[in-house]
Amino acid sequence: MSAPVERRSVVVSAEQALAELSDGATVGIGGILTNGRPMTLVRELIRRGLRDLTIVAPVAALDVDLLVAAGCVRRVVTSYVGCEAVAGVAPIFRAAVQRGAVEVWDADEAHCVAGLRAAGQGLPFLPWQGGVGTDLPVHNPDLVEFVDPIAGRTLLAVPAIPLDVALIHAERADAYGNVQFAGPGHVDPLLAAAATRVVVQAERVVGNDVIRRDPAATRRWRETAVVPAIWGTHPYASAGIEADAEHLRAFAAAGRAAGKGDPAPVDDYVDRYARGPATHADYLETIGIRRILELVQ
Amino acid sequence: MTTEATYDELQAILLARDFRADDRVVQIGANLAAARAGAMLASVGTHPDMRILIGLSVDNLAVAGAVPAVREFSFHARSAFEGEAVMDQGTVFDDTASPDVFFVGGLQVDRRGNVNLLGVPDDAGGWAVRGPGPVGLATMSTNCRGYYILMPAHSPRSFVERVASITALGDRTRRRELGLPGGGARLLLSPLGVFDFDDDGDMRLASVHPGVTVDDVTAATGFPLVIPDDVPETIPPTADELRLLRERIDPEGLLRA
Numbered sequence: 180m181s182a183p184v185e186r187r188s189v190v191v192s193a194e195q196a197l198a199e200l201s202d203g204a205t206v207g208i209g210g211i212l213t214n215g216r217p218m219t220l221v222r223e224l225i226r227r228g229l230r231d232l233t234i235v236a237p238v239a240a241l242d243v244d245l246l247v248a249a250g251c252v253r254r255v256v257t258s259y260v261g262c263e264a265v266a267g268v269a270p271i272f273r274a275a276v277q278r279g280a281v282e283v284w285d286a287d288e289a290h291c292v293a294g295l296r297a298a299g300q301g302l303p304f305l306p307w308q309g310g311v312g313t314d315l316p317v318h319n320p321d322l323v324e325f326v327d328p329i330a331g332r333t334l335l336a337v338p339a340i341p342l343d344v345a346l347i348h349a350e351r352a353d354a355y356g357n358v359q360f361a362g363p364g365h366v367d368p369l370l371a372a373a374a375t376r377v378v379v380q381a382e383r384v385v386g387n388d389v390i391r392r393d394p395a396a397t398r399r400w401r402e403t404a405v406v407p408a409i410w411g412t413h414p415y416a417s418a419g420i421e422a423d424a425e426h427l428r429a430f431a432a433a434g435r436a437a438g439k440g441d442p443a444p445v446d447d448y449v450d451r452y453a454r455g456p457a458t459h460a461d462y463l464e465t466i467g468i469r470r471i472l473e474l475v476q
Numbered sequence: 477m478t479t480e481a482t483y484d485e486l487q488a489i490l491l492a493r494d495f496r497a498d499d500r501v502v503q504i505g506a507n508l509a510a511a512r513a514g515a516m517l518a519s520v521g522t523h524p525d526m527r528i529l530i531g532l533s534v535d536n537l538a539v540a541g542a543v544p545a546v547r548e549f550s551f552h553a554r555s556a557f558e559g560e561a562v563m564d565q566g567t568v569f570d571d572t573a574s575p576d577v578f579f580v581g582g583l584q585v586d587r588r589g590n591v592n593l594l595g596v597p598d599d600a601g602g603w604a605v606r607g608p609g610p611v612g613l614a615t616m617s618t619n620c621r622g623y624y625i626l627m628p629a630h631s632p633r634s635f636v637e638r639v640a641s642i643t644a645l646g647d648r649t650r651r652r653e654l655g656l657p658g659g660g661a662r663l664l665l666s667p668l669g670v671f672d673f674d675d676d677g678d679m680r681l682a683s684v685h686p687g688v689t690v691d692d693v694t695a696a697t698g699f700p701l702v703i704p705d706d707v708p709e710t711i712p713p714t715a716d717e718l719r720l721l722r723e724r725i726d727p728e729g730l731l732r733a
Contacts (some may be wrong), residue, residue: 195669201633210485210507211532211551211565212549212551213549213551213552213553214532214551214553214556215553219505238565238611256609257607257609258611258612259506259608259609259610259611260608260609261506261507261608261609263506263507263549263550263551264507264548265548267507267608268606268607268608269608272606273606276602276603276606277602277603277604277605277606279602280598283603283606283609285594285609285610286610287610287611287612287613287615288565288569288610288611288612288615289569289612289614289615289616290614290615291517292569294566294568294727307615308615308618308619308656308657309612309614309615309616309617309618309619310614310615310618311618311640311645311654311656312642312645312647312650312651312654312656313610313614313643313644313645314594314641314642315594315610315614315643317641318597318641325543333654333655360599361556362532362553362556362557362562363556363562363563363564363565364564364566365564365566366565367566368566368568369566416549416552416553417553418553418556420553421552421553421554422549422552422553424548424549476488
């Protein structure tokens with residue numbers, strides 16, 4: 180009898196997880212507003228120097244600004260890019276859209292949900308009523324008005340939004356790709372189901388026995404890589420770390436300066452925080468343990 | 477109370493007064509501190525059955541141990557652990573019976589109550605001015621029983637004859653033709669006054685805030701408003717309303733900043 184084969188570990192580094200991603204890929208980014216943004220993986224996209232990406236981020240923050248500043252983005256599928264009172268509209272995104280450098284696939288938040296769900300379900304589209312009578316279909320002709328064959332109502336066909344890869348942050352995962360969120364999972368499970376491949380950055384990589392304490396909380400997808408990344412949402416929040424408002428205000432100010440013709444502060448930011456640190460540990464060293472401790476306590 | 481109410485405080489109190497008796501679920505989007513305070517004020521006073529979708533949590537404040545803290549980010553991560561349920565973006569649109577009430581801030585609003593959050597298009601299919609995006613506004617304004625339009629400023633640039641792009645369809649005639657289920661816009665609040673919509677669906681001045689004249693309002697509005705013969709003054713916050721707001725809801729004074 181041959182020896183039993185071991186279950187395969189899917190734990191890899193951020194660099195390994197995204198090594199095969201190419202220019203022009205469609206990349207989903209999880210989280211909502213300043214929560215749950217998978218920044219370790221987002222910064223790795225920048226370190227890779229990827230270009231012409233389509234970013235699918237249903238309710239985004241300044242992570243999209245960072246990717247635009249680094250020259251990674253061709254198109255954004257989103258319902259919002261901003262940072263609450265820190266930036267009503269993300270300044271770098273706004274400037275890039277106004278000069279035509281970045282295209283927006285405009286959608287309501289619920290259209291993003293419907294489109295991702297359609298992709299996960301293998302459907303060409305899902306119907307939705309919200310947005311009928313608005314100008315969203317004018318700005319985004321992929322949202323197609325049609326008469327529903329059951330009740331005769333006017334509805335929108337929201338096309339499927341399939342992803343090459345979904346990047347999400349989770350509270351814990353085991354080595355086999357069993358994933359558990361703390362609190363709400365946002366739109367992340369839908370992004371994951373819409374993607375060919377899922378990369379989960381986990382606050383903690385735990386044993387399978389820990390996962391088994393609460394199996395009802397587990398999410399799993401066919402092709403999953405797990406990247407250890409404690410505090411990997413910084414400067415955004417997760418269950419264990421608050422958003423770094425000071426850091427975000429400084430980045431938003433740099434973005435506004437770029438809009439007024441001074442790109443130096445943004446370029447410095449991208450070099451210092453995204454291109455410079457080779458690993459997540461290097462990034463955390465750049466931020467400094469004192470600052471991290473202020474945010475986790 | 478010794479100091480006068482700020483515009484944000486006035487908005488919160490006017491909203492709390494206007495909720496219907498059977499408004500049971502109120503959802504508050506990002507960066508709308510006055511709406512958040514208004515819903516919380518109602519739910520610790522007149523509306524003990526109200527559930528508020530507040531940041532990442534769903535809460536009822538009549539039975540809550542504490543009122544949620546006011547924070548710079550209304551979608552603070554910790555808010556997910558403060559309520560009786562969580563607000564989950566992936567499933568929040570699966571129940572169109574809730575919320576009853578939603579709030580809308582806008583770049584532009586027009587005579588028919590249409591709201592623009594997307595921006596001002598240019599002639600080449602791009603954007604001359606890019607806004608933040610609709611978030612969930614197109615859907616919420618379609619389904620909810622009523623929504624409030626909260627304008628941060630009142631000028632001919634923001635109050636226009638026709639918005640450059642419709643993000644929320646306010647026009648009652650068009651809503652009826654399309655069979656939209658929700659009740660549409662209830663009130664619009666601006667720094668100058670309170671507005672509603674007449675039987676034809678045109679924006680009407682309902683009251684002017686203390687110290688504001690009807691002429692101030694018409695001069696700041698880029699289209700002819702419906703002006704009734706008698707325009708009352710907005711009833712200012714009472715001492716009790718302000719005390720409850722400042723002591724219970726906003727002790728850190730975010731609405732006074």
